[in-house]
Amino acid sequence: MKLSDRIRAAQTGQPAAGAAVADLAPDVPLEAPVLPDTPVGGPFAALKRRAQDGLFARLGSRLYDSSLSEDQLHAFVVQELGKVVEAERVPLSAEERSRLVAEVVDDVLGYGAIEKYLADESVTEVMVNALDGIYVERDGKLALTGARYLSEDHLRQVIERIVSKVGRRIDESSPMVDARLPDGSRVNAVIPPLSVDGPVLTIRKFSKRALDWDDLVRLDTVSTEIVDLLRAGVQGKLNVLVSGGTGTGKTTLLNAMSSFIPEDERVVTIEDAVELQMQQQHVIRLESRPPNIEGRGQVTIRDLVRNSLRMRPDRIIVGEVRGAEALDMLQAMNTGHDGSLSTLHANTPRDALSRLETMVLMAGMDLPVRAIREQVASALDLIVHITRMRDGSRRVTQITEVDGMEGETILLTDLYTFDWGAGVDEEGRLKGSAVPTGLRAHFAEHLEEQGIDVPAAVFGVVDHLMVASGNGRR
16 A cells, blocks of 8 residues: 555545555655645655654654753654654665654754765756755756655754854844855755745765875876876965856866965965865964954955965965955965965956956045056966866866966967867767867976976976977077
8 A cells, every 4th residue: 555545544544445554654655746736845744744744743842952962862853753753653664764863863953855966976066946946966967856845934943953063043134144064064044025936055075085186086087197287386386366157167177286385384274164174284274254244354265365464374375355355365476375275167268357357446446457467467477277077077278377478469379279179978978088288388387496307298298498489489
């Protein structure tokens, strides 16, 4: 007998016609479609909702007893939930009962329908579109799951539970929030009236283990030659900007690059929500703060960048430049804080420079465009551009040197470009990779003067005698 029939029988006190006793607990997978005869999710969802309401009624304020540890609270909830399920008098198989208890406990103590996806290491992003559906990202591709929240109230409770743990708030007066889970995963939530169809929740998961260069080479994100180039650049204290679109892996690449920073340097990281996983011991992590309920107490990225200059940093790493802090970061790079790293949203390295100009103007300084471009050209040495491909993979597609100014224009030289003409394999994956252009970077001589070896193969030449190139380099 189907679960829906057993629930009806329990509610009416009469077994369904023709049902044998053995039919009360058949071995039927719970993932099978349920009848759409009860609100939002069928009979099992209705039973789950009643069990959850009954549990809240039994426990009340004890759910928020700070004297109980997580393990004690979990055991207490499971015990009380067992009594609630027994009171329902619905004949459930052991598998069904176990699933019901697990899901209600997740709802009450965890994050409900998305709990299993947060625990799934193959899932990199979770997107909840109100009650319409839950999408996840695996291997760079989006997929709709069969999971749902039972009500907007429940989803709202989950959102409030997440943001309250990190000292943030979300309500009608502040209906949008950026926060992070205890494991560092980044959370964005929007509720009505800004979100017309109900609460929306997006979680970008924080990997338990930061990807290293071996992982990135295996995933075809970079080649070994690119790794050698970036190692030399970071160790030689070049100012590097990582550009790319949303979800392309900019922070992952920045994390990997930071592993080349020597252990004897003092590093200050500045982020909106802490994501960087630094491997050095001498690291100071700073995080911005939104205004409180009275609109006071806000600490911006720009404030933190300014303050970091008084903390005697050897390196300043800004998780993402997105506003007026661009001016302070460029000034820091130009006043002795070489080796700074940051990320920025842009479609190409040239677009990244245009965005930097715009963000400098956001600082409210009435600077001429030429002065801004001179600051940018003097501060930046290298732009690494990363792209999420149509096959879901993330690849470094362009590495560009900033070569100074010529008239009103910032000169850029591509050291690596992506081979878009390589085609795709049988599995639909792009076969191309970033290949050297054969041009030797100006900063190579500077690095060699510091005793940092830059293999000739990095620039696509087979020996140390550089042949004349189109721009007159040798």
